[in-house]
Amino acid sequence: MARTSLGEALMTWRAAVAPGDVGLPGNGARRTPGLRREELAQLAGISADYLTRLEQGRAANPSAQVVEALARTLQLTDNERSHLYQLAGLAAPGPDRIPRTISPGVQRMLDRLNDTPVAVFDAMLTELHANPLYVELMGNRTGNERNAAWRNFLGTAGRIRQTPESLGLLQELQVADLRRTAGRYPNDPNLHALIDELRRRSGRFDHLWESGPVAEHQATQKIIDHPRAGAITLDCDVLHVAGDDLRIMVYTAEPGSGDADKLTLLSVVHS
Structure with missing residues (x-):
């Protein structure tokens, strides 16, 4: 399955977030670093199947709400968040938009x-x-x-x-x-x-x-x-x-x- 830039970025960022960073137990050793797809999906309020399709390039054009939820859960910096919006084909919210980032x-x-x-x-x-x-x-x-x-x-x-x-x-x-x-x-x-x-x-x-x-x-x-x-x-x-x-x-x-x-x-x- 050929992955998209969006899918590759999501996988990279997901691997960089430790379970403890988002309040989840570590559950001992893991085969791969970072969050599992099911964990990221649950925290972001989307289905695990949809996240899988995004990462595998089988889904495109996620909504701004989905992108914002993923950026927040992945704890992206402002520049990373803007890049995620760009990969999703969306304009990043400006300063006149409601803040949705937890510091x-x-x-x-x-x-x-x-x-x-x-x-x-x-x-x-x-x-x-x-x-x-x-x-x-x-x-x-x-x-x-x-x-x-x-x-x-x-x-x-x-x-x-x-x-x-x-x-x-x-x-x-x-x-x-x-x-x-x-x-x-x-x-x-x-x-x-x-x-x-x-x-x-x-x-x-x-x-x-x-x-x-x-x-x-x-x-x-x-x-x-x-x-x-x-x-x-x-x-x-x-x-x-x-x-x-x-x-x-x-x-x-x-x-x-x-x-x-x-x-x-x-x-x-x-x-």
Whole structure:
């Protein structure tokens, strides 16, 4: 199978990323260095089959969303990221686009929180990274479900227990957040596409968008209905990364509580 420049580059970059660099266990000796295809695909939110076809030259013209997810997961530098876009036949996003890169400093901090469910979202509320315990707690999200606003207006019910009142407040917060983001990044095409779809398909979103809610995310307590551990009550805090416009969502349990024990059990089971 004749490989393309895009496929060769993806394989080279994949081989250069150690599992520990992205929060995965090393699992002992490996036949080849770096990430396995299945690991990269899962972290980037694409299918392993599609990644295989990209690397083998049997697929071409990946979308900007796929390229950005691969660049982020592979921890490419700005120059490498631009080169990846060029190999994919796309123009690299400019400074007026929403940042979707996790800095090495933030990644190192995330790597030290293996016993805490943590996820990182960009300014349009798309999940960029979730550590293994967060995935175990919330489930693996792919495609449109990786965007929190899309999920809460158009997607399927997740594991977080919601009342009509709590869901309504969450939707108001997310619309307000997206409104502020639209003001900062008026030329981001992915953001425009998301807002257009939500306004077209959700009367609730369109109403909130027109009414212009003003709200800020605050610390909240959430109940997660886990399929094996049962109900777990956790505190949810959203931290903002200055300059990168990222949101880090952290879930913690009260020390010494039964919820803390359940979280510890999930961490042990997953490790």
